[in-house]
Amino acid sequence: MKRLTGKITSSIFKELDFNSVEQDKINYAMEVVLTDLSKAAILLIFFAFFGLVIDFLFVLAYSVPLRFNVGGFHMNKYYSCLLFTLMYCSLTIMLQRMVLTDNGLLFSVAAVCCFLIYFISPVIPAKKLNAVLVRKLKMRGVTLSLLYLLIFPLSNSSYVRYGLWVIILQALLILIAKGVKENEKRKNKNYAAGSV
Template sequence: MLVDQLINRPIYYFTYILFKKNLMSHKDIRIVKYGMQVVFSETLKILMLVLCFGVVGKLPEFFLSLTILILIRSYSGGIHFSTFMRCFSFTLVFFLLSVTVLPVVDYINNPSIYVAIVPLSTLIIYLYSPMPSKHRPISNKRIYYKNKAIATLLTVAIYSAILLLPLDSHLKTIGIWTIVLQAIQIMIAGGVKNEKKAIRNG
């Protein structure tokens, strides 16, 4: 993809210089390259999303949803893609659902529904977290369970803040659906991971 090439070209050039001058080990160069790819692609993705939601006048709502997602996903992980455009497209659909679509569907936005989906999504995040990228696997069990615990506690804390603080009801709805969609996302990621494992073992 063109965007991936534009992102990777300066990174490959920079890491090639590190390699040629023997400034770092091969392992460290791979870590630097991956880190730079993440920073470049995430920055570009957020700028594009800001532009999209700025055009439709939903920037405050988008930033609320983005903040909640970053807090939880940093520890829970989620679905990961191999190209920038696939990642951007998935992320755009995620925020369109959490900010503009689900909050305005009346029949799914009532306290009786929330009573069911709040504990259910919290349980899903507890069971399936963390779902790290294959480029940053978690081999240390202590870190694995630490991330699981933090993801779950953050989910509970954010849900509590949403439900207890005197926020606008529309913002509450956006916050709740952001967490629900994140729970669905890591459940899908977990299913894909288990399917790949079954295929390898089959």
């Protein structure tokens, strides 16, 4: 992906005058876009094979904005990220299609998970955080979660139920990610104290 991005951006840079910082930013943005588009295309083909394209698109439509604001696990490698996204989307679809839950119970669990999202999010690298950003991401994440909750009673569609499953899974994922992050902090603190 880096080679393809490099070829595309080098042809852009020949035509336009950018300094090295601007070139790095454009190169990074192009790499992110191409990587995400290629993963989405692969996943779309996978779910099309099973006749689940619409389900996948709804899961994606609910997941991406929420995940962007509340954070969670992020994989460093292309294939691990692709595999994680495939498992996440597949699990969401399987839960919706196979777990027969009462609408009231599903709604209640999702509502509790909204509180978890409020108290735990965002779970993103500390170097990207400041108090204003944390507050903005938290409020957007909670607002999206509440919006998904409020849409549910208006339509008893299976596609709307995906929003509740996404809230539940995302809350569990950020709870786990927060635990991992805290454990790593504790290990690093103990290691630093022991090495002095």
